[in-house]
Amino acid sequence: MRGFLSFTILSCLVLAGAGWWLTTPERVEPSAYAGLVGVPARGEVVFHAGGCASCHSAPDSSGAARLILSGGRAFVSDFGTFHAPNISQDPDHGIGAWDIIDLANAMIHGTSPQGQHYYPAFPYTSYSRATAQDIVDLHAYMVTLPADATPDQPHDLAFPFTLRRGLGLWKALYLDEDWTLTSELTDTEERGRYLTEALGHCAECHTPRGALGALDRSRWMAGAPNPSGRGTIPNITPAKLDWSESDIVAYFTSGFTPDYDTAGGSMAAVVEGLSQLTEDDRAALAAYLKRLPPID
């Protein structure tokens, strides 16, 4: 009897320990970043391709005001409402005190400098594929941006999603660095894949999610309900998106559709970022989209 009790207690301890270990926030290996030199101009491209301003600029801001990353936009989801934090250069209210490794931990593992999990409303699920050089360049660019002292608003989530530690299990299940499109690609298409699947995080909106909020990769880019607004997010696989590559490039440049309507809703903000990329990068995105398996 005593033996059985000890065994049970020991098992519980082992399980709890395993759970704690499983849910421990991961960090990058700093040596992977040692010796890399950040170039702000390249970081600016990463910044626009990553769409940082689309979520972290103040609500309703546009133009140059999009570089003031004071946060505050609300994102409604099945789990509650997330509020984008201040990622301006303010050392207290923003990320002005972050070094490269802090930024890398956030983007690659969704881990904060304090060692907490970020919610995947922050698309580290895509950024985890970013190269170390891009993160170093992004850091070099972001330190040139203004500081703003707007305090963060807390997320408004339902229990049990308020327990951040549980995200460790979610990450163990769903966070990986694999590409979804694994066909043989040209250099341009590979660049397009990097821009789409890593920095651009297009799938975060254009791919439907399962019950636990993970992307359903069997329906990659096949459209999804709009979680934070009206209407639906369109299917952009060749099954539905019949625009030519030059139509797609023109859309990313000016926001004009082939009918000369314009992007609306969240996509208008995305186009504001994409319009800052080079023509080659926009063409690479278009080339990638054309290679997607068509899904009705």
Next chain:
Amino acid sequence: MTTGFKMLGVVLGLTIATGAAIGQDAADKALADATKARQAQMQLYAFNLGLLGGMAKGEIPYDATSASAAAGNLLNLAQLDQTHIWPEGSDEMGVDGSKALPAIWENLPDVMAKNDDLVTAATAMDSAAGTDLASLQGAMGALGGACGACHKAYRVPNS
């Protein structure tokens, strides 16, 4: 006599009710007509943008004269007097087919400012379109941005 008054009352009542109904119909028609006029203006934008955009994409050979004409049309369209085509109530709730959000009428100064931005972008295109293809291509982005700024804030998202 009492019956006569009652009858008069009923008739008057009916007349007022009918009058109100006709008044309502006329008001609905005015809102619907204004919405149609706006949509016609948008069609004209799209048609002229189609010419410029087709040249920008290389689908239509660049021609300075037609590019200038299209750009001039855009500038004129942006400067039309729009006082009467945005009556309050002609939003998505008030008119079938309207995609205007009620927020327009809560933020009129901002809507006007956005139209001013469109005039600025159309003015830039007006001088760029006849210069050369590269100038035309360079002016498309600002034009799209100006159109999109209003659509983003004040139009029902596409479904």
